[in-house]
Amino acid sequence: MKAKAAVFNGAGKPFDIREFEVVKAPSGYGKSELIASGVCGTDLHFMRGTLYVAPPTVIGHEFVGKLTECDENEAAEYGLKPGDNVIADIAVPCGKCLLCRTGDDANCVNMGLTNGGSIDEPPYLYGGYTEINFTPLTNLIKIPDELDPKAVAVFACPGPTVIHAFRLAERANVTINGDTTAVVQGLGPVGCFAVMYLRSLGVKKLYAITAGDNKKREELAKEIGADEVLNITRDGKDAITEKLQNENDGLGVDLCFEASGAPSAVPQGMNFLRNRGVYLIPGQYSNSGGAEIQPQLITFKALQMIGSSQYSVPDVKAYLSFLCGHKQLQKTIIEMGSFYHLSDVNKAFDDAKSGKNVKTLLIK
Ligand SMILES: [Zn+2]
Numbered sequence: 001m002k003a004k005a006a007v008f009n010g011a012g013k014p015f016d017i018r019e020f021e022v023v024k025a026p027s028g029y030g031k032s033e034l035i036a037s038g039v040c041g042t043d044l045h046f047m048r049g050t051l052y053v054a055p056p057t058v059i060g061h062e063f064v065g066k067l068t069e070c071d072e073n074e075a076a077e078y079g080l081k082p083g084d085n086v087i088a089d090i091a092v093p094c095g096k097c098l099l100c101r102t103g104d105d106a107n108c109v110n111m112g113l114t115n116g117g118s119i120d121e122p123p124y125l126y127g128g129y130t131e132i133n134f135t136p137l138t139n140l141i142k143i144p145d146e147l148d149p150k151a152v153a154v155f156a157c158p159g160p161t162v163i164h165a166f167r168l169a170e171r172a173n174v175t176i177n178g179d180t181t182a183v184v185q186g187l188g189p190v191g192c193f194a195v196m197y198l199r200s201l202g203v204k205k206l207y208a209i210t211a212g213d214n215k216k217r218e219e220l221a222k223e224i225g226a227d228e229v230l231n232i233t234r235d236g237k238d239a240i241t242e243k244l245q246n247e248n249d250g251l252g253v254d255l256c257f258e259a260s261g262a263p264s265a266v267p268q269g270m271n272f273l274r275n276r277g278v279y280l281i282p283g284q285y286s287n288s289g290g291a292e293i294q295p296q297l298i299t300f301k302a303l304q305m306i307g308s309s310q311y312s313v314p315d316v317k318a319y320l321s322f323l324c325g326h327k328q329l330q331k332t333i334i335e336m337g338s339f340y341h342l343s344d345v346n347k348a349f350d351d352a353k354s355g356k357n358v359k360t361l362l363i364k
């Protein structure tokens, strides 16, 4: 038996579709068949050359599939059995470093990755852009039968990314409730999920900030929970800042979630947050340059600025629980996915780069 995979050849180069021999799952691994695998912002960074991974390799880390082969006794330890739908979580924390020992394994300093294996040695297929994937059982999480795995795939990485940021906020004793006025900066996959998540927390007022001309995205943001969408291109940055500073009787907003990745978003957020406002910043994942900030605002307003980058298994589980608790969102979530056949990976990437899709995914 053979399986196709899209091989990444380095920044700026097209993917090749190659066939690989499908081998038996090694001990400790599960073999899964592709259902859907998302194209992440990280993958776009690899293509642009703003993040590096050594080619040739099978990239992608948002694999959702059906577990077809594994040692059943080993799998049972992780609550898995053949036939289960699963998410493959990419992060392999070392378990030994200072961060791992103190409850921050998502920020392990020796983080391993499940998709780092060589395509020249069996079982070859560790990444996301493949018809068959091999992932250690420790990193496979069962998708509850009540969920549509395609819906799960849409936010397989943005969902846990957002949830981890909120988990860190919780650890800082941040409360979010019916009195909270919140802003989400950016309406990519992370921003859209943050809108849904904040809405589910019952915030009083929820703004989303975007830029450029994308009416459809603005309507979508309202459909999934934003009360108002502000557009930097249309409304002007200063006018938006001023409007948000007027919230809470002129104190500013309570919470801001940065999901745009634009360095310039950060000084703006600091400006419209209120005293003791909370700034969650998971959006600045690659180095897109600097921005001038007034550090004085951090002190004077006693801002709570919380960074967040990766996630680990508990966040993926929390994401699945969120979806189980909000099944009414499933249909809309699937509609937010643009699904391409694996063989159309180059077209999928072009469309993902253009920003026209909320979320780009590959299917068999
Ligand atoms: Zn991702």
Ligand SMILES: [Zn+2]
Pocket: 093, 094, 095, 096, 097, 098, 099, 100, 101, 105, 108, 109, 110, 111
């Ligand atoms: Zn560690």
